[in-house]
Amino acid sequence: xxxxxxxxxxxxxxxxxxxxxxxxxxxxxxxxxxxxxxxxxxxxxxxxxxxxxxxxxxxxxxxxxxxxxxxxxxxxxxxxxxxxxxxxxxxxxxxxxxxxxxxxxxxxxxxxxxxxxxxxxxxxxxxxxxxxxxxxxxxxxxxxxxxxxxxxxxxxxxxxxxxxxxxxxxxxxxxxxxxxxxxxxxxxxxxxxxxxxxxxxxxxxxxxxxxxxxxxxxxxxxxxxxxxxxxxxxxxxxxxxxxxxxxxxxxxxxxxxxxxxxxxxxxxx
Numbered sequence: 119x120x121x122x123x124x125x126x127x128x129x130x131x132x133x134x135x136x137x138x139x140x141x142x143x144x145x146x147x148x149x150x151x152x153x154x155x156x157x158x159x160x161x162x163x164x165x166x167x168x169x170x171x172x173x174x175x176x177x178x179x180x181x182x183x184x185x186x187x188x189x190x191x192x193x194x195x196x197x198x199x200x201x202x203x204x205x206x207x208x209x210x211x212x213x214x215x216x217x218x219x220x221x222x223x224x225x226x227x228x229x230x231x232x233x234x235x236x237x238x239x240x241x242x243x244x245x246x247x248x249x250x251x252x253x254x255x256x257x258x259x260x261x262x263x264x265x266x267x268x269x270x271x272x273x274x275x276x277x278x279x280x281x282x283x284x285x286x287x288x289x290x291x292x293x294x295x296x297x298x299x300x301x302x303x304x305x306x307x308x309x310x311x312x313x314x315x316x317x318x319x320x321x322x323x324x325x326x327x328x329x330x331x332x333x334x335x336x337x338x339x340x341x342x343x344x345x346x347x348x349x350x351x352x353x354x355x356x357x358x359x360x361x362x363x364x365x366x367x368x369x370x371x372x373x374x375x376x377x378x379x380x381x382x383x384x385x386x387x
Contacts, residue, residue, distance in 0.1 A: 123372050127214050127245045128155040129331045134212070134243055135163055136351060137336065141241055141344045143209035144169030149199045149225060150215030150245075151175045154182040160212070161185070161192050174202045174215070198262070203228040207236050214245040217295075218255035220267035222311035226337075230315075239342035240323065244312060248333025249369065250277050250289060252309035255298040267305055269298035276376075277301075279369060287380045289373060312337065326352035329362045 127134070134156075138146065144167045151157045151173040164171040171192040175182065178194060186194040195202045199215050203225065211229050215221065226242065233240045250256070254277070255269045273296045276288025282301040291297070298306060312335060316323055324345065328334040336352055339345060355361065 122375060124331050124368070126152070126155045126331075127212065127243075127334070128159060130243075130328065130334045131156065131159050133328070133334070133351070133355070135159065137241075137243070137348055138163060138210055140348045140351060141210060141239070141338075141342070143167075143241065145208045146171050146210050146212065147203075147206050147208040148173045148212045148214070149203075150213070151178065151182050151194075152214075153179050154185045156212070156214075157182065157185060161189055165189065165191050169209075172206055172208070174199050199225050200228065203232065207232060207238075209238060210241045210243070212243045212245075216256075216258055217246045217251040217308050218257055218263060218267075219305045219307055219311045220263050222308050223315055226312065226315040230319075239339035239344075241338045241342075242336070244308065244335040244337065246332045247309045247312065247327055247335035248329055248365065249279065250297070250301075250332075251307060252333065253303075253307035254301040255306050256291075257296045257298075258294065260296060269300065269306055271296040271298050275299075278373060279366075287376065289376065309333075309335070324349060326356040328352070328355040329357060330365050333365075 144164065146160055146164055146169065148157060148160055148171065157173055160171050169191070172195060174195045174197065176196060176198050178196060183194065186192055199221070213222065213225055222244070229242055230240060255271070257263060257271055260268055260271060272284055273293065275284035275286065275297070276290030277297050278285050278288040284297060284299055322340060324338055324340045326336045338348060
């Protein structure tokens with residue numbers, strides 16, 4: 119069965135690239151590039167601005183590696199984001215790597231430190247700030263997460279809407295990622311990490327959340343020359359109830375497709 123689920127950051131390309139234009143961003147760091155769908159858009163954008171793109175991915179696909187071989191202004195760092203960020207400088211950061219509390223919290227802290235040191239406004243785009251990762255960790259490499267921050271998890275179960283536990287079947291990683299056994303609570307989920315990072319910095323930052331395609335969050339300086347213009351772009355999408363309903367329907371339909379697919383496989387086994 120073909121992949122019927124929209125899931126890429128590239129679905130937000132128009133909003134994201136317009137935001138970069140508004141902020142006058144030339145140098146961009148992308149954390150988590152997967153197959154390079156959004157990376158190609160960013161590469162074209164930064165080349166057009168005579169800027170640079172750095173993508174961080176510890177396990178890049180062959181397609182992604184080939185893409186960077188074609189560009190003189192873009193580079194690929196094959197390392198964990200928490201190792202790479204302290205060595206980088208950027209006008210904007212795109213966070214779409216490991217979707218768990220520990221990683222996102224520490225990515226945010228390191229980016230904040232870089233922006234403070236470089237005297238650049240804070241501008242970060244976070245994917246997966248909606249269901250299922252907003253309040254539930256997802257692990258691609260759980261051994262890399264310290265025990266004090268690692269939730270109990272399962273490679274063998276999936277998750278479902280309106281269920282804070284795990285299920286047989288459901289939305290699952292098929293060996294690529296494992297969900298936390300429980301949704302909610304402390305140190306659990308991407309949005310929880312962002313909430314905790316912002317604590318104590320509320321007077322410096324603004325937040326917008328676009329509730330579509332697993333959720334796009336934008337956290338940005340409230341004192342940059344472009345703050346008002348960027349806010350005007352993002353606010354109509356922020357917590358938009360129509361987008362919320364459409365996303366809910368999209369997920370319900372996809373989970374139903376998975377249920378049918380699982381039923382067909384069981385009957386044919």
